Amino acid sequence: ADNEQIDSLSGKTFDFIIVGGGTAGSVIANRLTEDPRFTVLLIEAGPNNEGVLNIEVPAFSGRLTNSPYDWNFTTVSQVGLNGRSLPYPRGHVLGGSSSINGMVFTRGSSDDYDRWARVTGDNGWPWNALRPYLLKNEHWVPPVDGRNTTGEFDPRAHGLDGVNYVSLGSYLGSIDERVIQTTVDLKNEFPYNLDTNDGTPLGVGSMQSTIGFGERSSAARSYLASNFRQRVNLHILTDTTVTQILSTGLGVRPDFRIVELASSVTRPRTRFTAANEVILSAGSIATPQILLNSGIGDKSELAKVGVQSAVHLPDVGKNLSDQPVTSAAWSTNDPDPGLQAWQHNATILVEVLKQWNETRTGPLVVQFPRQETAWWRVPSNTPGFKDSSAGPKSPHIEIALGGSGGSVSGAVVLVSPLSRGSVALKTNNPFDAPLIDVAFLTDENDVFALREGIKATKRFFGGPAWKDLIIGETSPGANVTNDDELTEYIRNSAGTTLHAVGTAAMSARGASYGVVDPDMRVKGISGLRIVDASIMPFVISGHTQAGVYLIAERGADLIKSAWV
Numbered sequence: 286a287d288n289e290q291i292d293s294l295s296g297k298t299f300d301f302i303i304v305g306g307g308t309a310g311s312v313i314a315n316r317l318t319e320d321p322r323f324t325v326l327l328i329e330a331g332p333n334n335e336g337v338l339n340i341e342v343p344a345f346s347g348r349l350t351n352s353p354y355d356w357n358f359t360t361v362s363q364v365g366l367n368g369r370s371l372p373y374p375r376g377h378v379l380g381g382s383s384s385i386n387g388m389v390f391t392r393g394s395s396d397d398y399d400r401w402a403r404v405t406g407d408n409g410w411p412w413n414a415l416r417p418y419l420l421k422n423e424h425w426v427p428p429v430d431g432r433n434t435t436g437e438f439d440p441r442a443h444g445l446d447g448v449n450y451v452s453l454g455s456y457l458g459s460i461d462e463r464v465i466q467t468t469v470d471l472k473n474e475f476p477y478n479l480d481t482n483d484g485t486p487l488g489v490g491s492m493q494s495t496i497g498f499g500e501r502s503s504a505a506r507s508y509l510a511s512n513f514r515q516r517v518n519l520h521i522l523t524d525t526t527v528t529q530i531l532s533t534g535l536g537v538r539p540d541f542r543i544v545e546l547a548s549s550v551t552r553p554r555t556r557f558t559a560a561n562e563v564i565l566s567a568g569s570i571a572t573p574q575i576l577l578n579s580g581i582g583d584k585s586e587l588a589k590v591g592v593q594s595a596v597h598l599p600d601v602g603k604n605l606s607d608q609p610v611t612s613a614a615w616s617t618n619d620p621d622p623g624l625q626a627w628q629h630n631a632t633i634l635v636e637v638l639k640q641w642n643e644t645r646t647g648p649l650v651v652q653f654p655r656q657e658t659a660w661w662r663v664p665s666n667t668p669g670f671k672d673s674s675a676g677p678k679s680p681h682i683e684i685a686l687g688g689s690g691g692s693v694s695g696a697v698v699l700v701s702p703l704s705r706g707s708v709a710l711k712t713n714n715p716f717d718a719p720l721i722d723v724a725f726l727t728d729e730n731d732v733f734a735l736r737e738g739i740k741a742t743k744r745f746f747g748g749p750a751w752k753d754l755i756i757g758e759t760s761p762g763a764n765v766t767n768d769d770e771l772t773e774y775i776r777n778s779a780g781t782t783l784h785a786v787g788t789a790a791m792s793a794r795g796a797s798y799g800v801v802d803p804d805m806r807v808k809g810i811s812g813l814r815i816v817d818a819s820i821m822p823f824v825i826s827g828h829t830q831a832g833v834y835l836i837a838e839r840g841a842d843l844i845k846s847a848w849v
């Protein structure tokens with residue numbers, strides 16, 4: 286059940302305790318409690334997600350950042366961004382970041398997972414081995430506009446009866462036909478790709494999203510739907526922060542199965558012990574933070590903030606990998622705001638919200654209208670460029686194509702970055718925000734890739750299909766004429782796609798680096814596993830939630846098979 290209280294649970298024992306009721310934590314809670322023999326306590330720092338309109342309405346997702354459902358983090362000053370700091374939202378609510386994210390659903394390329402398998406020496410991670418989990422996760426449903434979607438996706442790439450709804454966007458975007466025409470006109474560089482989620486994303490294909498029947502499908506709304514919450518062996522504590530994990534002192538290896546928690550900084554701390562395992566699913570920022578607060582990390586760095594070392598594991602919080610985004614945009618002679626009109630007109634908003642409430646149709650059922658994305662590689666013969674991708678099927682760059690209300694644009698994302706940042710403790714108070722350094726564009730190769738991505742975007746919108754629509758380039762703009770100026774534009778404009786991974790990375794069993802083994806157990810420790818985005822050794826070449834769902838579905842199977 287949800288909405289349980291610390292006091293009423295005290296004295297109880299649980300087979301498993303899951304820290305963080307986010308994207309991965311919701312999956313683990315669901316799958317473990319399928320077995321009635323297991324009792325599970327799921328602990329989430331944020332509130333319950335139920336009844337929050339801004340979470341349910343896909344088009345309102347922008348209202349969730351800088352809200353009570355967001356941790357409201359900020360990065361440290363970024364040297365690669367001319368000293369700017371970036372807001373760094375993370376979901377602070379049941380469902381975690383899947384409750385506040387942009388719902389874009391991309392799996393990356395098969396190369397991405399095959400590389401994980403290679404670096405971890407584990408035959409459970411290749412793309413082909415993960416297919417059962419892809420099918421268990423996804424419940425593909427039609428978009429609500431009722432159109433015939435033949436030719437917009439490949440059914441063989443999708444799960445038809447999994448847990449989480451995924452669909453194509455609804456309603457024709459204002460630039461949709463011109464994008465498709467460009468895949469014909471410029472087919473060598475930008476070919477049409479029937480389904481960019483089948484492991485081979487390169488080219489231009491339709492965007493797919495975690496939206497079903499006009500509503501956001503978050504991990505909390507799918508894996509923790511009310512029929513699952515009612516299970517008697519599942520206990521959910523919301524509004525409760527885990528402060529550290531402690532060793533039981535039993536066994537030969539450090540045995541971390543005691544979870545310390547509190548409902549707020551001023552409330553007393555309580556402890557629960559897991560009979561089998563603690564599963565850390567607090568995400569790429571909080572998972573390393575909790576490990577460090579527990580004394581699991583680099584011994585000398587912990588000493589500097591007054592945390593006593595329990596296990597010297599120097600890579601905790603290192604290897605942070607995120608995907609920076611810049612853009613190119615043009616003004617057009619079509620001022621029609623199309624589906625976005627409600628954003629600027631309160632009367633229209635009232636109408637479209639009424640429509641959404643009554644029928645789950647209309648402009649509010651999408652975050653983006655039916656829209657296409659280009660996945661692009663810097664050509665292999667480009668002098669001075671080092672291939673940073675997982676392999677030849679993998680993009681370096683995503684160009685998210687958009688247009689409405691007088692402009693067309695490409696959001697240019699570096700999906701295969703080389704720069705690496707970190708998460709570190711600022712103080713030894715677990716309620717203080719950690720130091721987040723995404724270290725964007727500290728590797729020159731990343732700047733190179735983004736420059737080439739902007740040039741590719743210019744070639745895309747330079748195609749014949751755009752001639753009668755585009756008036757002129759608004760960014761980078763006419764005064765950006767050479768590579769140095771383009772570099773400055775990128776450093777001054779780049780933001781984050783919020784795809785942090787890697788801060789508790791997997792490595793091969795016995796490797797001298799990394800944080801978890803390929804079965805997601807923390808190295809050198811018993812009783813503690815990590816299942817969330819932080820274990821990705823390399824970021825997938827796409828938006829990260831689909832990869833997290835695969836990790837969580839596989840993680841649940843590994844845990845079950847270890848304890849039956």
Ligand SMILES: Cc1cc2nc3c(=O)[nH]c(=O)nc-3n(C[C@H](O)[C@H](O)[C@H](O)COP(=O)(O)OP(=O)(O)OC[C@H]3O[C@@H](n4cnc5c(N)ncnc54)[C@H](O)[C@@H]3O)c2cc1C
Pocket residue numbers: 304305306307308309310328329330331350374375376377378379380381382383385386387388389390391525526527528566567568569571572575782783784785817818819828829830831833
């Ligand atoms: C604003 C935003 C937009 C995004 N857009 C997209 C997108 O469109 N497509 C996409 O694929 N990806 C997107 N992402 C990224 C994607 O959502 C994440 O990669 C993914 O959801 C991470 O899953 P996770 O399980 O690792 O962590 P999370 O889902 O973040 O879950 C971690 C959970 O742990 C909880 N927690 C943290 N600390 C504690 C503690 N001390 N005690 C108890 N609980 C704690 C958190 O409150 C949270 O609920 C976006 C992310 C954000 C923030």
